[in-house]
Every structure is written in structure tokens, then in C-alpha cells.
Amino acid sequence: MKPWSAEEPTRSPFAVPRGIPGRLAGRLMLRTNRQWDLLDLLDVREGEKVLEVGYGPGGLIRLLRRTPAERIRGVDPSPEMRRLAARPHRAETAAGRIDLRLGTAERTGFDDEEFDAVVSVNNVAIWPDLEAGLRELHRVTRPGGRVLIAWHGGTRPSRIARGLALPEDKLARIEHGLRDLFPTVTRRELPAFTVYSALR
Numbered sequence: 001m002k003p004w005s006a007e008e009p010t011r012s013p014f015a016v017p018r019g020i021p022g023r024l025a026g027r028l029m030l031r032t033n034r035q036w037d038l039l040d041l042l043d044v045r046e047g048e049k050v051l052e053v054g055y056g057p058g059g060l061i062r063l064l065r066r067t068p069a070e071r072i073r074g075v076d077p078s079p080e081m082r083r084l085a086a087r088p089h090r091a092e093t094a095a096g097r098i099d100l101r102l103g104t105a106e107r108t109g110f111d112d113e114e115f116d117a118v119v120s121v122n123n124v125a126i127w128p129d130l131e132a133g134l135r136e137l138h139r140v141t142r143p144g145g146r147v148l149i150a151w152h153g154g155t156r157p158s159r160i161a162r163g164l165a166l167p168e169d170k171l172a173r174i175e176h177g178l179r180d181l182f183p184t185v186t187r188r189e190l191p192a193f194t195v196y197s198a199l200r
């Protein structure tokens with residue numbers, strides 16, 4: 001798989017979590033990727049429908065579960081991550097509140113304007129086609145809804161996250177791609193993330 005932001009294809013188990021290395025990467029991500037401040041920024045309200053793109057081992061899904069969201073949906077291309085992320089939520093999956101599917105940013109499989117909020121954490125840089133992913137996120141967000149895209153960076157990134165931060169020209173490509181689709185786009189620097197918020 002060749003990410004739009006890289007010169008070469010990647011086989012990193014964090015980008016393509018498969019088999020034992022993928023499961024180990026998933027467990028490490030669960031321990032290290034702290035996402036409370038993203039949840040605050042997303043500000044999920046009573047009865048909302050929320051989609052997470054690239055949920056990985058499901059750290060943010062665990063937090064979304066504690067919000068008043070009516071429906072929590074997710075897509076990720078990795079069957080290993082799907083198993084890991086869905087495991088703690090069997091009852092809510094059976095009840096239909098949580099539904100984690102296989103899919104990608106470019107093809108979520110959801111209907112037009114289905115979500116109040118769409119969020120992607122630490123995967124935008126590994127999508128194969130940035131613009132196709134942004135168009136898809138826009139398509140599934142209702143008018144007035146919001147999209148939040150976060151990537152490693154921010155004001156106090158860990159040593160590992162510092163190495164993964166994107167250069168300004170690549171961040172500018174994300175920002176311009178969003179501005180082509182959404183009327184309002186804001187960039188913020190959280191302690192561990194550079195975050196784009198877009199209002200549809």
C-alpha cells in the first residue's frame with residue numbers, strides 16, 4: 001500500500017496491521033494513543049450519529065461509547081483491528097449502537113449525509129488517495145455536521161510522534177483539500193496532534 005504522503009509503499013504494522021505484528025502494534029497504539037482532548041473537540045451531543053474512520057484497536061471507540069451518541073460506526077481495512085476494537089463492545093454491537101465494519105476512508109459504504117460527526121485519528125497520512133478520502137468524508141457528513149482529522153504532531157508530541165509529524169507542504173495539502181469541499185476549516189495544535197476541523 002502506498003500512502004499519498006510517502007514516496008514508497010509501506011508495510012509498517014501500524015499502517016497495515018496484519019497478523020501478529022499488526023496485533024502487537026494495535027496493543028501498543030491502545031496504550032500510547034491518548035485521545036481525550038480529541039473527544040472534547042468533537043463535542044458529541046445527545047442522539048448524534050458518529051463515524052470513526054481508521055479506528056485501529058479502538059481507543060477512541062471506547063471513549064465515544066461514553067458519550068450520548070445514539071449510533072457509533074467505524075470503518076478500518078484491517079480484520080485484526082476490527083476484532084480488537086469490537087471485543088469490549090459485544091452487547092452494544094448486538095444492540096446496534098456500535099457497528100465497526102471493514103472499509104476505508106475512500107469507501108466507507110455508508111449513505112450520503114448519514115453522520116453528524118466524522119473523525120479520523122492518525123490515519124489521514126496513510127490513505128492511498130487523500131482527495132478521494134476527503135470527498136468520501138464530506139459525502140457521508142450531513143449539512144451542518146463536522147469532520148475532524150487529526151495526525152501526529154501538536155505542541156508537545158512524544159519522540160515517536162515527532163518523527164511522524166508531516167511537513168508543512170503535506171499539511172497544506174490536507175488543508176487545501178478540505179477547503180475545496182467545506183466552507184469552514186480550522187487548524188489547531190493540541191499537545192499530541194495537529195487537528196483540522198471542518199464544518200459542512
Ligand SMILES: C[S@@+](CC[C@H](N)C(=O)[O-])C[C@H]1O[C@@H](n2cnc3c(N)ncnc32)[C@H](O)[C@@H]1O
Pocket residue numbers: 014015016017029030033053054055056057058059075076077078081103104105106120121122123126127128
Ligand atoms: C496508526 S493506526 C491508528 C489507529 C487509531 N485511529 C488510533 O489512533 O489508535 C492506522 C489505522 O488506519 C487504518 N487504515 C489504513 N489505511 C486506511 C484507509 N485507507 N482508510 C482508513 N483507515 C485506514 C489501519 O488499518 C490502522 O488501523
